[in-house]
Amino acid sequence: MKKFGFLLLPILLFSCKENSSIKKNADLPSEEKNVVENIETKSTDPFQKTYRTNAGMVEDIYSQLLLKDKNLAKLDTQIKNLNTKTTETISVYxxxxxxSDNYYKDAQQKTTTFKDSLMRKKVDSVMVNSFNNYAEKTANVRNYIAAAKSNITIINDNYDSFKIFKTLPEIEKYQNTNSFDLTNINKLMAEQNKILTELKKAK
Known part of the structure; x- marks a missing residue:
C-alpha cells in the first residue's frame, strides 16, 4: 500500500488552497459588504465554523447591525428594559x-386526611367560602397580569419579526458574495475518483 501514499498529497494540498471564487468582504464596495463575515470565527475543525453566541444566526447578525445603528441600539435597549421591568413588576403581584393560593391548596390537602367527615365538610365549607371571596377580590389584578404578559409576548413577537426583516438583506448579501463556481469541487472529485480507482485496482 506504500505506492498510494503520494496520492493523498494532492488532496491535502488542495484542501489548503483558498477558493478563489469567494470574494473577500474587505474587497467589496460598501453597498455589497455584509455583516455575516464579521460574526464568523474559525473553529479547530477547518470544515466547521462557529459563531460568537448561542443565540442563533438572526440574533448574531442583528447584534452586528446594532453596532452600526444607534437608533436600533436604542430600540433594543428599550425592549430589553421593558422585558426586565415586566418580569419584575408582575413577579411582585x-x-x-x-x-394565598398555596395556603388554600395546603389547607385542602390537610382536610382530605380528616377521619371525621363532619369536621372535614365544615372546614371545607369555610375554606371554599374564603377562597371564593379572595378569588373575586383578586380577579381584577389577575386580569391585568394576564394582559401584561400577553402584551409583552406580542411586543417580543413583533420585535423578532422586525429582526428577521432587518437581517434578511444581510444574509442575502452574504449569499451573493459567496457564489461558487464548480471548478475546485470538480478538481477535488477528480482526485477522489483517481484514488478510488487505484484502491479498486489494489484489491
Whole structure:
C-alpha cells in the first residue's frame, strides 16, 4: 500500500488552497459588504465554523447591525428594559397571590386526611367560602397580569419579526458574495475518483 501514499498529497494540498471564487468582504464596495463575515470565527475543525453566541444566526447578525445603528441600539435597549421591568413588576403581584393560593391548596390537602367527615365538610365549607371571596377580590389584578404578559409576548413577537426583516438583506448579501463556481469541487472529485480507482485496482 506504500505506492498510494503520494496520492493523498494532492488532496491535502488542495484542501489548503483558498477558493478563489469567494470574494473577500474587505474587497467589496460598501453597498455589497455584509455583516455575516464579521460574526464568523474559525473553529479547530477547518470544515466547521462557529459563531460568537448561542443565540442563533438572526440574533448574531442583528447584534452586528446594532453596532452600526444607534437608533436600533436604542430600540433594543428599550425592549430589553421593558422585558426586565415586566418580569419584575408582575413577579411582585404573583408572589403575593401565590402565598394565598398555596395556603388554600395546603389547607385542602390537610382536610382530605380528616377521619371525621363532619369536621372535614365544615372546614371545607369555610375554606371554599374564603377562597371564593379572595378569588373575586383578586380577579381584577389577575386580569391585568394576564394582559401584561400577553402584551409583552406580542411586543417580543413583533420585535423578532422586525429582526428577521432587518437581517434578511444581510444574509442575502452574504449569499451573493459567496457564489461558487464548480471548478475546485470538480478538481477535488477528480482526485477522489483517481484514488478510488487505484484502491479498486489494489484489491
Amino acid at each position: 404573583e408572589n403575593v397571590l401565590a402565598n
